[in-house]
Amino acid sequence: MGHQSRCWGVPTQGLPGGDWNWKRKTRMRTPLALATLLGAGLLLSGCQTGPMNANLLNTGLEMFNAATMTDEQMAQTSLAGIRSMDASNRIAPAQSKYARRLAKLTKAYDSVNGRPLNFKVYISQDINAFAVPDGSIRIMSALMDHMSDDELLFVIGHEIGHVYHGHARKRFQTAYAMSGLVKLASSSGGLNVNASQAGALVSEVVKAQFSQENEREADDYGYDVAVRAGASKTAPAAALRKLAALSQSHSNAIAQMLATHPDPASRAARMDERALKG
Template identity: 40%
Template sequence: MKSSVIKAFVAAATIAVAMPAMAQFNVGKAIGAGVKAAKAATLTDEQMAAYVKESVDWMDANNPVTPDDDPYTIRLKKLTDGLTEADGIPLNFKVYRVIDVNAFACPDGSVRVFSSLMDIMSDDELLGIIGHEIGHVAKRHSKKAFRTELLTGALKDGVSAAGGVAAKLSDSQLGQLSQGLVNSKFSQKQEKEADDYGYEFLKENGKNPWGMVQAFEKFQKMEDEAGAKPTYIDRMFSSHPETVARIKRMTERCQKDGIARQESK
């Protein structure tokens, strides 16, 4: 990793202990204190889009994105070929070369996959995770979470937009927003909706939705054997029983649809 990224990570050392797995992901200079109640503010869709773009651009500029000729990039491009939009939202994909096991999607359809996650997942399993993350985008869960982060974080002091132009955010605010994007936690209802959307999305695009089940099973096994939760497990599953229930429900969907399970390689 570039020294500038390492320095930026050191500057973020005061981040909450609840995020230890983000060992190499640069959350920048995010040092915001506790979350305060949001002041009344109005954000148009255009202003929201501007803030999302600024945040995604900041993350891509401050983290090690694998180049086009990198094996990680080549693999992800091959897997996501033809996955261009979800419910009218254009999709784009990039790999961050970091040690954390994680992936996330932004309201604008930007999907970011960490190289360490790719290392432990088969192609079908990785697509299962991507399908689930796209579900959060298509169902606007990511948009709602980002808006909440804006109003209780970066814009908590009433910083707003003037004349329809989004107020410029500082590095510290962008770092805080980036942390929120990467580690957004959703309700069980939202996770279920993302599972269901991801299932249909994968099936409609000629991908095997069993990959989602197999990815969940792999995470469950990792948790059982190691007794520890990689960031993605901690973020995506609120409790072990819920993980089991989600695996069962998605397995039954695959079986009902007569889709053949391909064993992980």
């Protein structure tokens, strides 16, 4: 992180994983990945004629343009998007029980991979939480109502894990490529997204499903965060079991979270195994 951080209650080591270079991990492989992507597109287009040829090539170019967004462009766009979402949701006031509780749990966590973190509570009956690439993390009040502090620490750590591992970044790239905004950026010679477009883009990022591998990595990160902060080793599994139970009793309220963070029951069993290993 470039400085001695008090993140995650570890005075000298910062967040789990140490001083990890997010930009290096997510960008070192870019040339090879892009070459492979474009090569595949060209090979496929070579087997077609007419409109299909052009469509395949255009798709490849759009993915190329999305993949070559700079970290700063992505951070600025996701920041504009989360501001748009904040404006359209009811945010818990600073002196509310929700905001004070979240501030207490997150006061030691200021950044990840050099990117500032910021936390807010949406007053909502939805049981959900999400993170976007700029480091913004939003927790729904209904989720907080069902979680103990130890369990909520796991949820917070899980969401930060998605930022740490670059999962939120990859979802943003995919949503951007599929949104049509990449065409506007190409035609205008740069990334020029207004607040409404940025808000819609971040909304799509929030709704996109994580892979099982993504969830395992974020769960492990969340486990480390919770335990290092003094939470019980059983808290991560307990949090996931609550989500599994809520899927039965509050199916509508938790539908979005289960769509993006699937299979909490099997993930709980995995966290049990982790706790037994110490």
